[in-house]
Amino acid sequence: MKALVLAAGLGERMRPLTEHTPKPLLAAGGKPLVEWHLEKLAAIGVREVVLNISWLAGRFPEVLGDGERWGLRLHHAYEGPTPLETGGGMLRALPLLAGPDGSDEPFIAVNGDIWTDYDFSRLPRQPAGTAHLVLVDNPAQHPGGDFVLGAEGRLVENGAPRLTFAGIGVYRPSLFERWREVVGDAEGAHDDPPRFKLAPLLREGILRGTVGGEHHRGQWTDVGTPQRLAELDARLGRAAGE
Template sequence: MKAMILAAGLGKRMRPLTDHCPKPLLPVAGKPLIVHHLERLKRAGIDQVVINVSYRGEQIIKALGDGHAHGVNIQWSREATPLETGGGILHALPLLGENPFLLINGDVWCDHLPDVGALGKDDLAHLVLVDNPGHHPDGDFALRGNRVYQGPAPRLTFAGISLIRPALVANHPAGAFALAPLLKHAIDSQRVSGEHTAQHWVDVGTPERLAELDTHLQDRRHPQ
């Protein structure tokens, strides 16, 4: 299975840190945030990685190259302007191929990855869900068994980690578009499964949360 890391965003919420550095290269516990993803993928046995880039993309490409230094093979999907999540995936499909792939938002951190066999044969997506953080108390989706629903509380938060079948986006017109409406349509068609993890997860969306993650990882590396 291949993995795709979404790394084409502008990082507006991270300013001023991202004024001159793309968010995936911001350091966390001594290494760029995106390198944590590459190392985790390698440990999970996934060494074929597609990364989409746009804002300051050449900095990311220069920093990671072909991925050899991290034990993976990277293919780059360049976007002249950010195509949002759905458009970015569609643009990268020639690199991803026809099989399901693991999708990771470049600006999250999590100890957990789904099993590559978790995606059902008739499902278009499998979502990893986490407990609702303080900055997103209402959550996104309900989970009953291993099925995802758009339902009333209690809801969980989408972790930005999923297994995706290319058919989810393949028939959409090219250009910039969000993935969320396509996911919600698939959910309503009962074609999305999910799982809940209690593993540590962070939406690294602000300088404050970046600093908190850095402290967490440093403390874990050097326990008192």
């Protein structure tokens, strides 16, 4: 199974920390945020990881090398100076993630700017539909949540409680089969390469009943501000000293 780490963001809310360092390479608990993911992915048997990169792209190979230290092979999918958003970035990386002969083999995708104690071994190797999302309780900065987890682990459009997408999921390339129709004339959709968000594709999949999920009740942090990064670093430091 292959994996994608979404690492192309500009990190504007993290300035000045991201003026010389991409957000996924900022350190928490003594190592870059992305390294926590690479360790988890290697531990469950993933051997090939794609990083989609844009801002300060050259820093990734400088810091991470070729992945050999984790038993991984790293591929870098450069998106140009303007990130392609989650959907566009994933679409561009599909040739590096698809199975043999373009088969619909699932892959893991993780946001590079989160930290969690979620056990990646819980992710399904063969999701029943086109995607399987990990959801968490709504953080203070996102009280409205994103999705509703319905019966039998299926995401549904309406209901309560709403939960927040953790930025961890398993996807099949077939999720993108109708992306042009679903995304329509959204800003950036007609660019070359196209730039669009993943959320419309997920919501369309939810309406068709092809998106599943689970609720992670453990630790999770969206490292979106310098304050949250400092709080995470302090917490991990205390845990290491116990």
